[in-house]
Amino acid sequence: MLSGNTLIFDIETVPDTEVGARIYDLGDLSEKDCAKAMKAKRIEKTGHTDFLPHHLHKIVAISVVLRSANEFRIWSIGDEQSSEKELLIRFFQGIEKFDPILVSWNGAGFDLPVIHYRSLLHSIPASMYWDVGDNDRNFRYNNFISRFHWRHIDLMDVLSGFQYRAAAPLHEVALMIGLPGKVGMKGSDVWGAYLKGAISAIRNYCETDVLNTYIIYLRFEQIRGNITEEELLSEFERIKTKIDGGGFEHLKEFVEYCGRGGAKARE
Secondary structure, three states: OOOOOEEEEEEEEEEOHHHHHHHHOOOOOOHHHHHHHHHHHHHHHHOOOOOOOHHHEEEEEEEEEEEOOOOEEEEEOOOOOOOHHHHHHHHHHHHHHHOOEEEEOOHHHHHHHHHHHHHHHHOOOOHHHHOOOOOOHHHOOOOOOOOOOOOEEEHHHHHOOOOHHHOOOHHHHHHHOOOOOOOOOOHHHHHHHHHOOOHHHHHHHHHHHHHHHHHHHHHHHHHOOOOOHHHHHHHHHHHHHHHHOOOOHHHOHHHHHHHOOOOOOOO
């Protein structure tokens, strides 16, 4: 049975052109041209990718699922006008309030390092998150930071057996088990949507990622023996009811999966 509080999270980012211009001495280029120059610099350095290093990403959305003893909620932190600093403050406030197990897909490899750098930039304190046993002895052997602890479960890391060569994309694992995967856009579309001011679409996309991750986590808990098939189906019904309750048009494609019981999708 699911116990305690679980917080599944995902972030969406765009190039931090202000910091990029400072680092690469790009002068007064427009935001679009600055990002283009930053990516060109990245290809020049790596020889194969324009994906920017973690410290040059700016967070524009953080979406979460909160599963507590009494409720299931899914939402994007803040609103479309929220600054990056406000998003991060609220994220860490949630950790302080709910003392959850964190769950992510590639969170250890991407989301959390980005969050760390951006927290440094904005001087955001988060004593519980950073505790490794100095303040609470219970965190010494189970904290959010250490790779092989269970207070943060990076599903991509765990399911690959902590082998980078075995890591799989969220979209493909989601499709593998019958989920919709990424809906509406993909990660590479976020920058273009941001330039158009389509923050709402980015937040919706982020919520589809976090719901994919949550349902994969439920299947993971089942194969670990932590929940029964009956409990799994009950949780699918809870998700379906929440989505059907209104305001989640971008998540409607998940209803069919939950309605047919997910775990029984492949006999």
